[in-house]
Amino acid sequence: MNALRRIAPWCFALALIVYLRPYTGIRHDATLYLAQALRVISPDVFNRDLFFVAGSQADFTVFPQLLAALLRHFPAGDVFLAFTFFTRLCFYAASWYLIRVLFPGKMQWPAVFSLIVMPTGYGSYSIFAYAEPFLTARPIAEALSLIALGLLIRRHSIWAVIALGIAGGLHPLQALGAAIVAWCWLVMQDRRWLWALMAVIPVCILGIAKVGPFSGLFTRIDPDWMELLLQLSDNIFLSHWEVRDWCIVVTDFYLVYRFSRCVPIDSPLAALRKAVMAAFAVGLTLSVIFADILQLALPAGAQFWRVLWVVHWFAMAGLPWVLWEQWQRQPKDWVATILIVAIAGTGASVSRTTLPWAVLGLIPLSIAWPYVSAKVGRFTKGFMLIGLIAILVVALFRYQFSAWLVFKALGSSLERVRQDVVILGYPLVAGSLVALLAWIYARSGKSLGAALGVLSLIALGGAVHLWDSRSPWSRVVEASAGQDVFGEHVPPDSTVYWYSAEPSPLGPWLVLGRASYFNIFQMAGQVFNRGTSFAGIQRQLQIGPVNVQGEICDTVNAVNGEPDSCWIGDAGLRYMCTPYKHVAAPDYFVLPFRQTRHVRGTWEARHPDTGELLGSYYLYKCSDWADPSGKAHIDRQSWNSVSVRGGEETDNE
Structure with a gap:
């Protein structure tokens, strides 16, 4: 019975990982990796394709070669399904490793579950996310990047460089974000790491000589090209992001800031948190300079702002700690606690249907609240609680109503839309369910714990059975x-x-x-x-x-x-x-x-x-x-x- 109780959180976590992000087939950017792999197999056919006629982003990754090796022996549908499952598990296994390195024991499971149930989106237009539920090089590169950060904290620098190098070979943009964090951490430990900036010199020489992928390093985006880029790729330029996008960015930064106030000042987590906040500033600054101001092609394509995926990871992993620290304060302050829930619930990137702009008022209120709460009467606090709960309810309603409209537009077909996942996967719903089960588990004895273990095994089996949710088409x-x-x-x-x-x-x-x-x-x-x-x-x-x-x-x-x-x-x-x-x-x-x-x-x-x-x-x-x-x-x-x-x-x- 003890064994069943011990496996309950593991099986339940795996069940959520599988259930909340079902597999829907070769779609989104997975189609691009398919084309890149097919080109490796049949270059005479696919060199004529528009995606390759002027060169392609495949020049910057070895992932198509790895994928092509599998496609030569197995059907594409099977390869993409199996490899997607593998890369998702790799991402959360790597997340668990980094959490074990950084977080104290009692906060490890809450951090893991938060990463699972909270939105994975970052950046603009709700189109970027880590741990994507379709096959690209990004999830495995992100997993290796997280492992590299953990190895760096444990002073295994050589292995960290190797892991980050492999990640860069698979997806340079995701690895670059983690590399900026790693460099900021190293500089904070030893200022001599500033000399690493000298590596820019040989890169510039390669750019001047127009060698291989570095040929666009000093190529300026001319007005005609810029006009075309802004029609479909304006997410590259921070000056073209919408206010809602910046609300999500501000939310992540604020949650990381609140997280920094919870951790012991001399812990590895505190040091890495500082590096993440520094990398946030470095990445966005480089993006503004090279993409928006200088408009250089290759540096713009490097998308330094993708450091936000690491920032978002830390914000989501640290959210339970922030809530717990606030809840533990005496006297208990319901307004302050629900404020954090409202900020995370509305500011996180959940498609385009929630209320991220609400954080423009919620975050300043959260900052000011400790200084004014003593002067606020009980009636006013009650009124504020009602208002905060109303914000969460409205955000939930907007999301569910929009999802229902999509479901109706697609013929109310459960084969095309996993409506159960849409409903239960909303962070407020999934998070509440996880919190309830965690509360029951913490108070369970042998019998109830064993029952939870059996329930988690059933949940895992059901999630795996339903994971392949490809539409008939x-x-x-x-x-x-x-x-x-x-x-x-x-x-x-x-x-x-x-x-x-x-x-x-x-x-x-x-x-x-x-x-x-x-x-x-x-x-x-x-x-x-x-x-x-x-x-x-x-x-x-x-x-x-x-x-x-x-x-x-x-x-x-x-x-x-x-x-x-x-x-x-x-x-x-x-x-x-x-x-x-x-x-x-x-x-x-x-x-x-x-x-x-x-x-x-x-x-x-x-x-x-x-x-x-x-x-x-x-x-x-x-x-x-x-x-x-x-x-x-x-x-x-x-x-x-x-x-x-x-x-x-x-x-x-």
């Missing part, structure tokens, strides 16, 4: 890799434009194994390659009419309840398929709309379990649609004109 796409789904041979040197209501390059890359003509995902990393920005905008204009009309047809089909009641106008297809000056047209294109002619192949994607038709896709060859004169023009009316069954060509201007 994701499963079909991943299972169709390399298959001749259209019954038409597409030559290896072809480029394919694949229109989909939910943009993803997986169709050309994974299903057809061919270069993608254009997809918004291919613009990632454009700050490293000027050519990508301009080639991308040219191709985006080339497919512009088809993309616009496709969105119109999606709406028409949804309203009519029929998947084939609308199709693209001929003028738009002629425009896309006729080369314009030096801009080549795609060789093939795929649409979810059946045109009245020139259909080369049909793919009926069916539910892998029920056989239900998920959607039909049609393959076309651009040479069948190109303007014979070699010059295609399209007027404003034709740009928006689609064809609808039972009617004339419709203008949706």
Whole structure:
């Protein structure tokens, strides 16, 4: 029974790690790593892809080579699923290691559970996070970075450098953030580490000589390039972050500051906390100087502000300690405690639906409260408590209501949205559940402790069983890799434009194994390659009419309840398929709309379990649609004109 009681927190932590971040397939940046690995395997095919025509961010990592080695022997769907699970466990194992190094015994488990249930997002637009639930090089690089910091604290400097070096080889940006923290810690221990800045000299020499990846070190982002970058990659520049983004940054900094007041001044944690706060200033300052002011391409791409992932990690790990220290004060101050909960609950990055701007009032109030609380009456304190609780309730309601709207928009399908995770995964809900179970566990005897152990094992088994939450469409796409789904041979040197209501390059890359003509995902990393920005905008204009009309047809089909009641106008297809000056047209294109002619192949994607038709896709060859004169023009009316069954060509201007 004692054994069952001892394993309860371990199994429950693993269950939460698995349950709260289910696997949804090859998506987000995982698609980019897939393309990079496929390029290693078939360079003659993928060198034609927009993502690689002007170079790519793959030049800065060895991860695609490692991934390609696995893809040569195993299906992509299996590799990405298994490797995602592995990297997530690595991240939390590394977090546990660093927590064991830094935190006293009684605060270790609270720190671990806080990291699990609290939001992992940092930076701008709620698109950056550590321990991502899809496969990239970032989680494993973050894990190695955390291990490196732990090794550094334990004075194993050589091993720390090795771990950080491997992390840099996998994902330089995440490793750079941890390296700034490590350097600040070393300088605080011994000022002679300032001489490490001399390493900048050989880097500058390589930049001047334009050697390999350092060629963009002194390349200035010109106005035309900057205009394109700001359309899709403005998160690189701090001056373009929104107020809500800075609210999240301020929240993390304030929580780290409060954390610093809890730890013993002579502890390793106190020293590393100072290094984290110094690295915060260094990283943001370097970003402002090199990206926003000097506008240098490679330093802007280095995104020094990514040090925020380490800052956020410390803020979330230290949150339970901050709450416990505040709760232990006598006399007990409910307002001060709930203030911290409200700051963490609203200021942490939970999509774009909570109330981070509330911290602009909550943080100053939290700072001033110790000085004014004695002068505030009981009635006023009660009123303030009601207000703070109301803020938390409103934030929770906004989040759950927005999630419900998304769920309804996706057909209320639990196969597409894990609504249970959305509801229970909100930090206030998950955190309250963890706190309740921790309270019960702390007061449990042998029998109750054993029961909790059994319950945790059941929870872990259920979480693992449910972890693979890929939608039917994701499963079909991943299972169709390399298959001749259209019954038409597409030559290896072809480029394919694949229109989909939910943009993803997986169709050309994974299903057809061919270069993608254009997809918004291919613009990632454009700050490293000027050519990508301009080639991308040219191709985006080339497919512009088809993309616009496709969105119109999606709406028409949804309203009519029929998947084939609308199709693209001929003028738009002629425009896309006729080369314009030096801009080549795609060789093939795929649409979810059946045109009245020139259909080369049909793919009926069916539910892998029920056989239900998920959607039909049609393959076309651009040479069948190109303007014979070699010059295609399209007027404003034709740009928006689609064809609808039972009617004339419709203008949706």
